[in-house]
Every structure is written in C-alpha cells, then in structure tokens.
Amino acid sequence: MRVTHLSNYHLFGGAAVAANRLHRALQKQVWTDRSVESTMLVGVPNRLETHKPEPGVLYLANNFLAEQTAFGRFVAERLYFLPYERDSSVRFQFSPAKFGANLSFHPAIQQADLLHLHWINFGFLSLSGLQSLFELGKPIVWTLHDQWAFTGGCHYSRGCDHFLSHCRNCPYLKKPGEHDLSYKVFEQKKQLFGKANVHFTPPSQWLADEAQRSALLRKFPFTVIPYAIDQTVFQPVTRTNADTHLDLPNTGSPRLLFGSANVTDTRKGFAYFAEALTLLHRQYPELTPEILIFGKGRSYLFNELPYTVRHLGLLTSEDDIVAAYNAADAMVVPSLEDNLPNTVIEAMACGTPVVGFRTGGIPEMIDHEQNGYLADVGSAQQLANGLAFILKHPNPRELRQQARQSAETRFSEQVVARQHIELYSRLMSERVNE
Numbered sequence: 049m050r051v052t053h054l055s056n057y058h059l060f061g062g063a064a065v066a067a068n069r070l071h072r073a074l075q076k077q078v079w080t081d082r083s084v085e086s087t088m089l090v091g092v093p094n095r096l097e098t099h100k101p102e103p104g105v106l107y108l109a110n111n112f113l114a115e116q117t118a119f120g121r122f123v124a125e126r127l128y129f130l131p132y133e134r135d136s137s138v139r140f141q142f143s144p145a146k147f148g149a150n151l152s153f154h155p156a157i158q159q160a161d162l163l164h165l166h167w168i169n170f171g172f173l174s175l176s177g178l179q180s181l182f183e184l185g186k187p188i189v190w191t192l193h194d195q196w197a198f199t200g201g202c203h204y205s206r207g208c209d210h211f212l213s214h215c216r217n218c219p220y221l222k223k224p225g226e227h228d229l230s231y232k233v234f235e236q237k238k239q240l241f242g243k244a245n246v247h248f249t250p251p252s253q254w255l256a257d258e259a260q261r262s263a264l265l266r267k268f269p270f271t272v273i274p275y276a277i278d279q280t281v282f283q284p285v286t287r288t289n290a291d292t293h294l295d296l297p298n299t300g301s302p303r304l305l306f307g308s309a310n311v312t313d314t315r316k317g318f319a320y321f322a323e324a325l326t327l328l329h330r331q332y333p334e335l336t337p338e339i340l341i342f343g344k345g346r347s348y349l350f351n352e353l354p355y356t357v358r359h360l361g362l363l364t365s366e367d368d369i370v371a372a373y374n375a376a377d378a379m380v381v382p383s384l385e386d387n388l389p390n391t392v393i394e395a396m397a398c399g400t401p402v403v404g405f406r407t408g409g410i411p412e413m414i415d416h417e418q419n420g421y422l423a424d425v426g427s428a429q430q431l432a433n434g435l436a437f438i439l440k441h442p443n444p445r446e447l448r449q450q451a452r453q454s455a456e457t458r459f460s461e462q463v464v465a466r467q468h469i470e471l472y473s474r475l476m477s478e479r480v481n482e
Contacts, residue, residue, distance in 0.1 A: 049084050049472060052160035054151070056091035056172035058105060061309065062390045063167035063193035064090075066251070066275040068105075070191075070468065073276040073461035075104060077469060084469055089156045091149070091172040092118045106156055108149060108172075121147045121171030131222075132229045137314075138220045140170075142201045144233055148174030152181055162472055165190040169203075175236050182244045187475040189468075191273075192250040194387060198262035200230030200237075204315065204385045211262045237264050247475060249273045249468075251388040252409025271471055275388055276464035279456060281366055282373075282397035284448065290374035293367065294360060299338065301356075302439050305376035305400070307342040307363075307391060311349070317382030317405065322353060323428035324382070328435050329354040335439050340376055342369075373398035378420075378438040382431055386410060396420075397455040399448040403434035413458075419451040 053071050057064035067088065074086040092109045109118040124147040126139065133139055148171055151157050163186050168178070182188065194203040200215025202208075208219055210230070218230035225231075241264055248270045250256040256272050259265045291298055304325075308316040328335060339353055342360040350357040363369045373379060379395035381404035388409040392402050396413070402420040404410045405427075414420040421434030441447055457463075 049476060050159055050161045051084055051086050051164055051472060052156045052162075053086065053088040053164045053166060054168055054173070055088065055166040056168055056170055058088075058090045058093065058102075058107075061167065065390055066193065067166035067191070069276050069278065069461075070464065071104060072278065073465040074468065076461060077465040084472065087156050087160070089151070089154065091170075108151070108154070118149075118171065121149065123171075125169075125171045129229075134220055134222050141203055142218075142220045143169040143196060143203065144201050144229060145169060145173070145175045145178075147171050148177040150177055150180055152177075152184060157181070157184070160186060161476060162187045162189065164188075167193050169196065175233075175240055179240055182240070182246070185245075187472075187479055188244075188246045189471065189475070190246050190248050192248055192255055192259060192387075195255070195258060197248075198237075198259050198264045200232075200234035202230070206385065211264070213263055234264070241265070241268075247271065247471065249471070251275050252412055254409045254412065255387050271467075273467045273471070274459055274464060275390065275393055276461045277390075277393050277397050277455065277459050279397050279460055282370055282394050282455075284399040284452060285370065285374045287375060290371040293371040294375055296340075296358065296375055302335075302337045303340050303376045304337050304378055304380055304435060304438075305340045305342075305372060305395075306380045307360075307372065309343055311341060311343045315384050315386070317384050318349070320382045320384075320405075320426065320428050320431055321380055322349070324380075324431035324435060325353050325355060327429060327432035331432065332436050332439075335436065337377070337435075337439060340372060342372055369394065370398060373400045376400055377444065378403055378435065380404070380431075380435070381410065382423075383407065383410065384425060388413065393455060393459050396451040397459065399452040401438055401447045401451045403431065403438060405431070413454075415450070415454065419447065419454050 053067055055064050055067040071086050071088040074084050086104055088105045090107050093107050109115040128146045129144055195205055196203045199211045202220050215230040215234040216226050217224040218228055221228050248268055250272055251274050253272050256270050306321050311318050337355055339355050339357045342363045373395045379400050379402045381389055381392055381402055386408040392413045395402050402414055405425045406422045407425045414422050416422045421437050423430035423434050
C-alpha cells in the first residue's frame, strides 16, 4: 500500500514535525501480511535543515526556480490577505487558500494508493488544488493540526463559534461583515466538501469534537489518532549529561522550562507564565528555580522575571531539545489554545512532568497530579500552584516515571503507526468493495 503524505514544510513547525514523525514511524513498520510504503511530499525545504537526504521525503521545490515559484505563491497568498487583515498580529493566522500548486499530476500523487493531508497552507495547496486532489478518487486521510479545515480561514477561532453555522463577521478582519472574506471562503469550502470523500484524523478528542460540531465537517467520519514520537531519541538522560550538552552550570537549583518557536506568540501564554512566576516568588519565597527558555524571544521580557533566566535560543537539533527537557524539573505549557502540543509529548517521553492549562487537547495528555498539573485557562494563580506542586513534590522520580510511562502507552511509534495502518487498510478495503 503506497501512502503519500502532503505537508508544506518538513521540519519547520509543530504540524510538519508531527507529519514527518508519522512518516518515519510508518517506514519502520513492516507487517507479516502487509506493509506501507510511505512517501512524504513537502512544499519547500526548511532553511534550518542540514539538507541531508531523508528516505521517502520529496521536495516540490527541488531546485532554485521551483523554490522561487513556491516563495511567490506564499507571497501572493499573504498579499491577497493584506487588505483584509485586522492588523499585523493576525497576518499569519488566517489562510484564504487562494494560491497553491496543482499537485494532481505529480508522480508521488499519481502512484499513491492513498493520500494523507497534513498542514497544507501558505501557498502549498489552494482550495482549487484540494478540489483537484479530491477528484482523483483516491482515499484521503486528513490530519487536522488546527481548526482551519472547518473555519472561514482562521487557524484557531479564539472563542468565536461562527463555524458552527456559517462564518461571517470575522474578528480577524479589518472590516467584518455578513458577507466578508470569511463568509466567502466558508462558501468555497462548502462547495469543496460537498462531494468530497475524506476521513479526518484529528490528534485530540477536543479537535474532533470541534470539527464534528462544525457546519462544514459534521457529516464526515473521524478517527482520533495522536501524534507519534521516537522514544529511542526522546528519552530520559542524566541531568549531568543534559547540563553538559547545553553548557549549563550545575547550580543544583530546580529548573522550569518554557519553549515555543516564537515566545511572544500570545497563544502560547508566556504572559501567564511570567505572572505565575511572580506569584510563585511572592507566595513561596523558599523556592528558587532557574528558568530555561528556548525559542525566539525578546530579552527584555526575560529580564523582568523574578528568577535567573537562561535563554537557550532556537534549538535546531533533537539532541539539543532532548537535553533541554532533561535539564528541567518541569515543562510549562500555558497555551490558551492548542491541539496536541509536541512539547508535551516530547517532555513526557523524556520523563519530564508538564504543567499546563486545561484547554484543547492538553487535558488528554496530562493526568492531573500524576504526570503533571492542570490549571484553569488564564489562571496565573493556578499555574503558580502547579509549579509549586512540582517543585515541592516529595517524590519527583515517581512523577518522571509516570510521565515516561504515559508517553510509552499513548504516543509510541508502534502504537500510532498501527492505528494508521489499520485505518488505511480499512479505507482501501472499502474502496475495493464499492
């Protein structure tokens, strides 16, 4: 069975990382009665990559001219949205999918028995490009990495529920109205999904529930399958080895870790983390944790925190990321909206408990006071309580063991690959019997 995965990016962004990890997991699974030949068709190479060839990964932009063309589609998509955007803060959080490549004639598409869609925005696939793929008649699986497929263009609705009936009066737009851009994109998606044959695989039950309530996708079949992670890479290592790898001084202080591709992204909740640290400092003066932060960020934000901060910068290798988790006593994920954050999966696989808000798919990952701590969304006080719970826990080794066990049970490559293979096989059988 030949499966082709479609993702605009390879290793840039959480959705791309998750897609690539699934591709790798499938390549490792060879069954006695069947096997899956997995190919990943990526839009553009990531400039942070080492450009080492990876088995089964093909780039649509595989030469200079193709890269320029792909960049042109990305620019055209953003320029198209520019007159509509409310302000620059939403520039990359709404995708009209006006521009994209026509992939229906690509050899990786033609040779596939089944297509698996992942994150396909930013000039990779337009709505008309999606239509061309649907018209091929091949079984299609679509992993939802955010809410875009069932909204009028936004990737996260920020509490807006217009997608339950019909998008309009969009809060992302400069001039929201009854027939604004979100209304038009929603209408185009209604036409697109009208005759489509797609099986959706959201990684979290939260996202499945949101999609099944939506006007666009409520009639489609869904199977919740979480993300996979290679637990021979993301695994516990000694604190000494982690410190040495990151060149961190061995101060003996407990550490709290916060990380995001962009620390200043309001959705990732850094402001609540900062407030929680202030409360922790005031209410638990005996606790003196160090703060580790990775990702792009502005140093003046970190200077205002009441504890010693060590900014690790952008971590571009898995070895660096694994070391960061193992150097910390807890990972803090105060996201205001999120699906199934890779940071939670990665931390748990490394045996690091997680403190996070009770939102999106996060409560499906953290067992409260067993492998981490759940706080109500937006409550800096409860977040501070969670940090204190970890730092004052009488048996931190037990917390770490339970975090690792959770990851092994839910997110191992074998477990997740098997769920996908079973779904692929069922969809192929249904097609034969039609």
